[in-house]
Amino acid sequence: xxxxxxxxxxxxxxxxxxxxxxxxxxxxxxxxxxxxxxxxxxxxxxxxxxxxxxxxxxxxxxxxxxxxxxxxxxxxxxxxxxxxxxxxxxxxxxxxxxxxxxxxxxxxxxxxxxxxxxxxxxxxxxxxxxxxxxxxxxxxxxxxxxxxxxxxxxxxxxxxxxxxxxxxxxxxxxxxxxxxxxxxxxxxxxxxxxxxxxxxxxxxxxxxxxxxxxxxxxxxxxxxxxxxxxxxxxxxxxxxxxxxxxxxxxxxxxxxxxxxxxxxxxxxxxxxxxxxxxxxxxxxxxxxxxxxxxxxxxxxxxxxxxxxxxxxxxxxxxxxxxxxxxxxxxxxxxxxxxxxxxxxxxxxxxxxxxxxxxxxxxxxxxxxxxxxxxxxxxxxx
Numbered sequence: 001x002x003x004x005x006x007x008x009x010x011x012x013x014x015x016x017x018x019x020x021x022x023x024x025x026x027x028x029x030x031x032x033x034x035x036x037x038x039x040x041x042x043x044x045x046x047x048x049x050x051x052x053x054x055x056x057x058x059x060x061x062x063x064x065x066x067x068x069x070x071x072x073x074x075x076x077x078x079x080x081x082x083x084x085x086x087x088x089x090x091x092x093x094x095x096x097x098x099x100x101x102x103x104x105x106x107x108x109x110x111x112x113x114x115x116x117x118x119x120x121x122x123x124x125x126x127x128x129x130x131x132x133x134x135x136x137x138x139x140x141x142x143x144x145x146x147x148x149x150x151x152x153x154x155x156x157x158x159x160x161x162x163x164x165x166x167x168x169x170x171x172x173x174x175x176x177x178x179x180x181x182x183x184x185x186x187x188x189x190x191x192x193x194x195x196x197x198x199x200x201x202x203x204x205x206x207x208x209x210x211x212x213x214x215x216x217x218x219x220x221x222x223x224x225x226x227x228x229x230x231x232x233x234x235x236x237x238x239x240x241x242x243x244x245x246x247x248x249x250x251x252x253x254x255x256x257x258x259x260x261x262x263x264x265x266x267x268x269x270x271x272x273x274x275x276x277x278x279x280x281x282x283x284x285x286x287x288x289x290x291x292x293x294x295x296x297x298x299x300x301x302x303x304x305x306x307x308x309x310x311x312x313x314x315x316x317x318x319x320x321x322x323x324x325x326x327x328x329x330x331x332x333x334x335x336x337x338x339x340x341x342x343x344x345x346x347x348x349x350x351x352x353x354x355x356x357x358x359x360x361x362x363x364x365x366x367x368x369x370x371x372x373x374x375x376x377x378x379x380x381x
Contacts (some may be wrong), residue, residue, distance in 0.1 A: 001342065003021045034258075038129050053084065055110065056115075057088060057114045058116075059091055059118075060073060060090055060092040061093075061094065062215065062241050065240060066242070068240065068258070068261050069215070069259075069261075070092065070117070070241060076277075076282070076283045077090065079283070082199060091107070097120075101127055104137075106130050108131070113135070113137075113311070115138045125139045126146060139284060140153060146297065152298045153301055154309040155301060157192075157341075160193040161197035161198060161328055162275075162311045163272070165322075167197075167237060168202035169322045171198075171202070171236055171255075173232055175233045175234060176207045178194065178203055179211075179212055181213070181239045187239050192341075192368065192371060192375070193258070199374050205374065207374060208241055212224045215241055222244040222248045229254060234255065236257070237256070238257070246258050246266055246267045247266055247267050249267065249268035261312075264315055270317075271316075272314060272318055273312060273313070273315065276309070277309060282300075343355045346373040365380075
């Protein structure tokens with residue numbers, strides 16, 4: 001009887017310990033206050049035969065409903081969650097300021113993998129990465145890395161070139177307007193690719209550039225588009241996350257080109273196309289690498305062939321011959337036959353920047369601070 005009492009007491013003690021440990025495990029898995037789609041903490045406890053899922057978080061520059069950049073990142077997150085059966089947290093509308101470092105720091109305290117999805121987060125991500133060496137950080141569109149920090153982006157200039165072909169064929173006045181976001185290399189080399197595409201089918205086309213100095217400010221972006229329309233542009237392209245420029249074009253009877261996502265629903269009559277992002281497969285791949293212990297820091301710059309960038313279907317008012325022209329050029333880009341930045345390429349002043357037969361090196365693309373011939377506008381210093 002005494003032996004039975006001893007075993008009973010021991011069993012009760014073991015059960016109590018298990019309950020206590022389980023409670024602690026659940027408590028440690030709780031995410032920081034974020035914009036997660038599921039307020040309950042994700043169940044990251046792994047069965048003995050399963051690979052443990054990392055606690056994943058995303059930092060967004062805008063709202064998932066912006067219809068552009070953040071929307072596509074969020075779609076990528078959702079695809080990753082569905083394929084891997086995990087839940088990730090996210091924080092939206094995080095400015096590219098010291099507040100970003102605060103948000104990233106809070107997330108690093110209870111997450112294993114953090115994606116920071118805007119260029120302006122680079123220094124803040126790096127600072128936090130140094131403080132949390134056991135957390136993995138992935139920064140979109142930047143160039144700085146660390147032992148626990150990598151970068152990722154795509155050659156969206158390939159899609160911009162194709163969009164430029166469509167613009168060059170659709171303009172009647174040979175005046176195309178382009179609302180640039182910020183005068184940084186990423187935006188500049190996309191404007192250049194767009195212009196090269198337009199001039200490949202219409203050498204008389206000119207691309208007028210104005211800067212909004214915004215990523216997502218519909219009112220400001222609309223005003224910038226209107227200023228270009230007032231100058232006679234009959235096709236408007238933009239590099240922001242909102243469809244404001246596209247909508248302004250439709251209201252004035254012009255054509256428009258969106259950015260980051262298929263924006264046809266916002267201005268179906270004016271819509272030509274949009275360069276688009278496909279983040280889902282990449283996010284799934286990175287999370288898998290972390291789960292399997294195979295992740296390594298690096299700099300990923302995927303291409304249209306990789307599937308991370310693409311061109312949205314052309315709009316209903318785009319003629320079939322233009323669609324075929326774009327499709328043929330896309331096939332050449334995919335096969336490697338067409339290199340967007342293959343010479344000869346001249347700058348806006350007429351000087352040779354890339355000699356005939358040569359191509360612009362990646363390092364030179366990523367540091368572009370000049371406009372190609374055919375662009376009318378200035379780059380603020």
